[in-house]
Amino acid sequence: MIKKVDHIGIAVQSLESALPFYTDILKLPLLGMEEVESEQVKVAFLQAGETKLELLEPMSKDSPIAKYIEKRGEGIHHVALGVDSIQERINEMRENGIRMIHEVPKQGAGGAQVAFMHPKATGSVLYEFCEKK
Numbered sequence: 701m702i703k704k705v706d707h708i709g710i711a712v713q714s715l716e717s718a719l720p721f722y723t724d725i726l727k728l729p730l731l732g733m734e735e736v737e738s739e740q741v742k743v744a745f746l747q748a749g750e751t752k753l754e755l756l757e758p759m760s761k762d763s764p765i766a767k768y769i770e771k772r773g774e775g776i777h778h779v780a781l782g783v784d785s786i787q788e789r790i791n792e793m794r795e796n797g798i799r800m801i802h803e804v805p806k807q808g809a810g811g812a813q814v815a816f817m818h819p820k821a822t823g824s825v826l827y828e829f830c831e832k833k
């Protein structure tokens with residue numbers, strides 16, 4: 701049911717200051733950048749072999765990423781698991797008593813449908829289900 705780790709989300713204060721490490725030193729191809737209004741984040745995707753890194757910069761103080769950085773500092777924010785039939789996966793989690801932050805998928809970056817599990821249900825790891833058409 702889980703196809704692969706689609707990407708790892710990394711919270712950064714500023715894409716402009718974080719990106720050169722990834723593009724110039726690690727030499728990872730920059731796949732694209734976009735703003736996700738609903739989450740108030742600016743996102744940059746980098747290809748890292750078979751998976752991707754998703755750098756997340758807060759666009760406002762109300763952004764969940766701004767709150768995350770304030771509490772814990774920059775660093776690994778979430779692990780995204782690539783799935784098919786995301787609503788079925790969500791339903792399976794709920795049947796197993798795993799609390800979901802999103803009980804219906806929402807629009808994420810890169811045209812993906814996404815849903816997050818509650819970290820209290822997963823040993824403090826924020827997991828994202830991610831389905832790309």
Ligand code: ZN
Pocket residue numbers: 707708709754778780828
């Ligand atoms: Zn993500």
